[in-house]
Amino acid sequence: MLWIVGALLLFIIQIAFVIFFEYQRPNKAMVWLIVLYIFPVIGFLLYLFVAKEYNRTPALSKKEIGHWNRLKAELMDRCRQRALTNLRGETIHQDDNLHALLGNIPVAPITACNETTVFAEGESAFEAMLGSIAASEHHIHVEFYILRDDRLGARFEQLLIRKAQEGVRVRLLYDGIGSRRLGKAYLKRLRDAGVETGCFFPLLASFFNRRLNYRNHRKIVVVDGKIGFFGGLNIGDEYLGEDPKFGYWRDTHFSIKGDAVLWLQYTFLTDWHLVTGQFIADPVYYPIQESRGKELVQIVKSGPDETILELIFSLVVSAKQRIFIETPYFILDPGVLLALKTAILRGVDVRIIIPGVPDKNLVYSATLSYVQELLRAGVRFFSYQKGFIHAKVIISDNLAFSGSANMDIRSLSNQFEINALFYDGEVVERLVQDFHRDLGVSEEILQSNFEKRSRFQKLKSVYARLLSPLF
Structure with a gap:
């Protein structure tokens, strides 16, 4: 008893x-x-x-925090001065309240003088990355969630080794969980050649430090502080469409020149500091940008200590004409869910593309529960049929938001992500064109057919959604 x-x-x-x-x-x-x-x-x-709540502060001393705050203030002042002469007010005033929010995001300012290239698949994106790395003269910074020792991984390995032997400073960051299958031999070959490496939250240490739930999902390449790459692609053959399970791999990735590169660099070096303890603030890593582009871009880094939920919520509630979303995972915060339903009531055209073939069955089952609820509200859903869609894009009227973050609770709350806001112009139009092209190889999910799913499938979605805050 x-x-x-x-x-x-x-x-x-x-x-x-x-x-x-x-x-x-x-x-x-x-x-x-x-x-x-x-x-x-x-x-x-x-x-x-x-489930431990993330707390970064103990990892950094007050002195270190002060160093980063001063560097950030200097970069923000420099970017704002350049932006003042280039901001075109009519292109960013989608909504006065939204503009106020975007202009006051503490992480990074709206930057001017940018030139962006959009890649819709892996082959062209990787060739551009490898080409820029090959042309580097001073430093190469590489950060990926997943790094594989396969054919594509070998190409990056050989090139990074060659550049390190030429005297270029090469730093590589990878996530301890995302790259858990990466062999020690791969990393040893890089280190022996002079490449500096760092593991973000190693698997075993994360378990004992109770940080197993926090992952660095960013994908960043910065070359000489002058050109940057970011988006949805990791380094692995499947991102070239060579996985027989998925076949064609549809993704969205970017290369960029201009002041926005400074914030990709800042993000990488803060991550590097967190992993290695090295504080790197030499001005050579933050050069005056030579780009004379006219694009306005805002780099937005996020993590468990600085979420982007408020930003995404604001993009949804401010939309007057259209909300187009592409995402491999669709598990919503209650506020964003309500905002999408409200957008429909305002007459906004809301269309969402999700994969036709899932890569994670439990997550996909949870996704379908949100599809069911939003179909009843009037949102149009489309199932991508050409292969696997890994693109992460939100288009709200004349703004576009894209990068590494999925439209799910994990990305928006627990993972370290890097995204960009694009203000009007050619980049947004290109992303809209890509969205319509994807619609052409997708099947619309009709409510009448969706309701005919088996009782087992519906029950699985119910339980998956119930557990969704945990994954």
């Missing part, structure tokens, strides 16, 4: 612990309480190791 009382007391303590730390996130708290109910002890241990 005594052990029953003890077990019950222990269970109550576990419940109280979760409620105390998750009361500000009721959806997440509810899921963890369900996990605790089903797996009383194992569930609590899982919560301790996975």
Whole structure:
């Protein structure tokens, strides 16, 4: 009898612990309480190791934070001075409230004098990256969530080794979980040649530091501080369409010149500092940009300590004509879900493209539960049929938002991401054209057909959505 009382007391303590730390996130708290109910002890241990709220501050001293704040202030002043003479007010006033929000994002300002190239698939993007790396003279900074030791990975490896041997400073960052299958031999060959490497939250250390749930999902290449690449592509043969399961791989990636490159560089070097402890602020890494482009671009880095939920919510609620979304994963925050329903009531054309072939079945089942709810509200969904769509794009009237972040809770709250806001002009129009091209190889998901799914499929979606705050 005594052990029953003890077990019950222990269970109550576990419940109280979760409620105390998750009361500000009721959806997440509810899921963890369900996990605790089903797996009383194992569930609590899982919560301790996975659900810890991210806190970056202890990793940085006050002196280090001061260094980064001063550098950021200097870069912001430089970019704003250049932007003042180039901002075209009529192109960014989609909504006065939205403009106020975008202009006051603390991470980075709206930058001017940019030239952007959009890539819709891997082959052309990787050739451009490799070409820029081959032409480098001073430094190469590379950061990816997934880095594989396959044919594409070997091309990057050989080129980075060659440039390091030529005297170019080469730094490589990879995520400990995303690149968990990367062999030690690959990294050793790079290090032996003089390439500096860093692992963002190594798998084992992340487990014991209770940071297993936080991943660096960014994809960044910066060459000589003058040209940058970012978007949805990782380094692996599947991103060239060579995985037989998915076939053609549709993605969105960018190369950019201009002041926006300074913020790709800043993001990489803050990540590098977090991983290695090295503070790099030499002006040679932040050169005066030579680009004379006319594009306005705002680089937005995000993570568990600086989410982009408010930004995406604002893009949705400010739209007057169209909201086009492409995403491989579609698991929404309640606020964004309500904003999309409200957009339909305002008469906004809302269309969303999701994969026809999933790469993660549980996530896809959760996605379908949101599809069902939004179909009833009037949102139009399309299932991509040509291969696998990995592009992450939001188009809101004359603004476009794209980069590494998926339209799911993990990307918007738990992962380190890098995106860009594009203001009007040719880049937005190109992304709109790509969206319509993707519509041409997609099948519309009709509510009448969707409701005919089997009872098992519907039930699976219900439980997947219930667990969705955890993945």
